[in-house]
Amino acid sequence: MSKNIEVSTNEKTYFLEALKSGIRLDSRAFDEIRQPEITLSKKEYGYVELDWGTTKLAVRVSAEIRKPYEDRPFEGLFMINCEISSMSWPHFDNQKNSNDEVLIARIIEKAIRRSNSLDLESLCIIAGEKVWCITVDLNFLNYDGNFIDAGCFGVMLALHHFKKPDISIVNGGEDIIVHDVNERQPVPLSVLHVPVCLTYSFYNPGNKESNLKGEDDDEIYLLDANLLEEQNREGSIVITLNKNRELIQLSKNGGIPINANVLLELSFKSMKIVDRLTEKIKEVIKKHEAERYEELNLRLLEVGADR
Amino acid sequence: MTFQVRTSLLENVDGSAELQIGNTKVITSVTGPIEPKARQDLPNQASLEIVIRPAVDLASTREKLLEDKLRSLLQSIIVRYKYPRQLIQIVVQFLVSDTSSEGEIDYTSNELNAAINCCYFALIDAGVALSASFASLSISLNDGKATYNPSLVDLNKSDSHHVICFNIVKGKADKILLLESQGDIEEEELFTMISNAVSECEVIHQQQRKFIKEKVDNDYVWKQ
Numbered sequence: 001m002s003k004n005i006e007v008s009t010n011e012k013t014y015f016l017e018a019l020k021s022g023i024r025l026d027s028r029a030f031d032e033i034r035q036p037e038i039t040l041s042k043k044e045y046g047y048v049e050l051d052w053g054t055t056k057l058a059v060r061v062s063a064e065i066r067k068p069y070e071d072r073p074f075e076g077l078f079m080i081n082c083e084i085s086s087m088s089w090p091h092f093d094n095q096k097n098s099n100d101e102v103l104i105a106r107i108i109e110k111a112i113r114r115s116n117s118l119d120l121e122s123l124c125i126i127a128g129e130k131v132w133c134i135t136v137d138l139n140f141l142n143y144d145g146n147f148i149d150a151g152c153f154g155v156m157l158a159l160h161h162f163k164k165p166d167i168s169i170v171n172g173g174e175d176i177i178v179h180d181v182n183e184r185q186p187v188p189l190s191v192l193h194v195p196v197c198l199t200y201s202f203y204n205p206g207n208k209e210s211n212l213k214g215e216d217d218d219e220i221y222l223l224d225a226n227l228l229e230e231q232n233r234e235g236s237i238v239i240t241l242n243k244n245r246e247l248i249q250l251s252k253n254g255g256i257p258i259n260a261n262v263l264l265e266l267s268f269k270s271m272k273i274v275d276r277l278t279e280k281i282k283e284v285i286k287k288h289e290a291e292r293y294e295e296l297n298l299r300l301l302e303v304g305a306d307r
Numbered sequence: 308m309t310f311q312v313r314t315s316l317l318e319n320v321d322g323s324a325e326l327q328i329g330n331t332k333v334i335t336s337v338t339g340p341i342e343p344k345a346r347q348d349l350p351n352q353a354s355l356e357i358v359i360r361p362a363v364d365l366a367s368t369r370e371k372l373l374e375d376k377l378r379s380l381l382q383s384i385i386v387r388y389k390y391p392r393q394l395i396q397i398v399v400q401f402l403v404s405d406t407s408s409e410g411e412i413d414y415t416s417n418e419l420n421a422a423i424n425c426c427y428f429a430l431i432d433a434g435v436a437l438s439a440s441f442a443s444l445s446i447s448l449n450d451g452k453a454t455y456n457p458s459l460v461d462l463n464k465s466d467s468h469h470v471i472c473f474n475i476v477k478g479k480a481d482k483i484l485l486l487e488s489q490g491d492i493e494e495e496e497l498f499t500m501i502s503n504a505v506s507e508c509e510v511i512h513q514q515q516r517k518f519i520k521e522k523v524d525n526d527y528v529w530k531q
């Protein structure tokens with residue numbers, strides 16, 4: 001295997017010709033995402049393995065108690081570690097971050113952390129003294145395109161799956177006791193909204209000139225590109241939305257120009273997929289919670305009547 | 308000892324293996340031989356790039372130390388002169404590992420043990436030439452009583468803990484490739500432990516062989 005990333009001319013032409021006839025090489029529709037396959041850890045809280053087609057990743061959420069920043073005494077800390085190793089693709093360098101890697105990390109960070117999807121004030125234990133620090137470790141294992149969408153989905157899933165240990169404050173706020181997860185039921189994080197990233201890749205089947213002049217809009221848009229599709233694309237846009245119909249981020253870094261109408265159209269199209277993915281997170285987590293509840297026989301511990 | 312292992316699960320690398328022993332789960336990828344960068348280039352043998360990534364947080368000096376131990380072991384077992392001016396890239400990613408809470412001792416023995424055993428399968432999957440097989444074992448000693456593949460609780464109670472790795476030729480443990488010991492131990496105790504570990508590592512090797520035989524049978528299922 002080599003680190004070489006070039007695609008042969010034959011492969012490229014074949015792929016583009018197929019696109020022109022409306023066919024994707026993995027027989028998906030142009031606006032169809034790959035089906036995520038989810039494995040939630042049964043033993044711990046906040047460990048998720050996700051297969052997004054053949055893109056594979058593992059996400060882990062962990063919590064520890066720290067001192068908050070001095071200028072934000074009421075807010076907890078939230079970090080997303082997203083370093084890409086050469087395990088996912090030998091082209092990625094282990095020592096220095098390439099532009100692609102930085103871009104992937106920034107976009108995921110912007111979508112989740114800077115959109116305030118995690119309620120930081122709820123992580124406060126004692127103002128100015130002790131807060132929870134939530135760290136998300138995003139490990140990419142296999143690269144088959146679209147780390148952004150898969151990464152964002154994986155992080156949101158893990159945040160839903162995670163529960164931090166219960167605490168009690170004693171001695172009038174001097175000491176805190178962190179209760180073991182086996183001693184007291186841990187508490188889930190308060191997630192305010194679920195941002196979903198969707199990446200569209202552009203291809204221009206016609207000539208460059210007419211595209212620049214905006215004469216014809218025959219550009220092709222592919223949702224959730226795989227590795228081959230990503231290597232051949234002429235531009236891309238990341239649209240981040242949530243279920244509340246809020247637009248969180250639009251990120252288009254260069255590439256061929258696109259029509260404003262297309263942008264609107266893509267955003268509208270995305271809504272359905274966003275709803276579906278959000279629903280999927282809720283559904284999987286609900287099922288998982290029910291299984292855990294059964295396993296621990298928590299029903300036996302319940303006091304009082306169902307209301 | 309029981310372990311679960313899967314191989315060839317990553318597409319973009321030459322070899323990969325996922326191994327679970329006790330409470331430790333690790334995935335390893337091997338890429339190579341590939342073209343090295345100019346500074347990694349060695350004129351008459353292959354150079355190794357070993358990266359270890361922890362389950363929680365980013366790599367620190369702790370992982371660098373593990374990398375160093377793993378490198379010293381793999382350097383002696385990979386037939387490096389077969390790949391002059393080439394690079395073999397090994398990435399070890401821990402997925403699940405015991406995390407000690409604040410104030411407790413941070414043990415690395417189980418992780419090192421899992422990494423070594425996982426590398427064996429990944430290297431075989433990648434088809435990298437090895438001069439011999441190898442199997443490693445994590446041991447904790449408490450009042451002279453040995454526990455193999457100790458849990459975090461066992462480690463906390465133990466007087467000393469060790470990782471031992473043998474190279475295995477024709478099903479028999481031959482040489483000690485690595486011995487990492489920490490804690491209080493008498494010389495005599497150490498020697499008994501090592502001689503007991505020999506048979507234990509040979510048992511592990513039998514399991515390794517069994518798995519590899521099945522794997523090869525499956526890989527060449529199309530061959531008459």
